[in-house]
Each structure stands twice: as C-alpha cells, then as structure tokens.
Amino acid sequence: MRRSEFLRAVDQHFGARASWILDDLVLPGLNRTAAEALDGGTPPRDIWTALCEETDLPASARYGVGLRQAKSG
Secondary structure: OOOHHHHHHHHHHHHHHHHHHHHHOOOOOOOOOOHHHHOOOOOOOHHHHHHHHHHOOHHOOOOOOOOOOOOOO
C-alpha cells in the first residue's frame, strides 16, 4: 500500500472524520497517531491495519482499499 492509497482509503472510509482519524486518534498498536506514524516511516499498510482494528472496520475494508478504480473505456 502506498501513502496515496492509504490516504485515499482513510478518506473513503471515514469521510468528514478523516483528518481527526489521522491527527488525533492514537493507535494502541503503534502508540501514536496515524500522521505521526506516517511521518516516522511506518509502512502505510501497517497503519491501515491498526486503524481497521481500532475502528472495527470489517475485514472487507482491509484489502484492496485505496486503489484507484480502473477506467473503463
């Protein structure tokens, strides 16, 4: 998962709460916020997994999220 995919997934799943999720929610498995973890070099996939666990997102939200949809045409 790339950083851009991670940010897209956060936006897709948390909408208006995305900035709060990134900046204020301390993730127990990482002992810091998602933004701090990103800045500290934690892989985005690890942060996404921690967010899924902390916010009880379903298993279907854990894989393939944040990827751009293929353009048909």
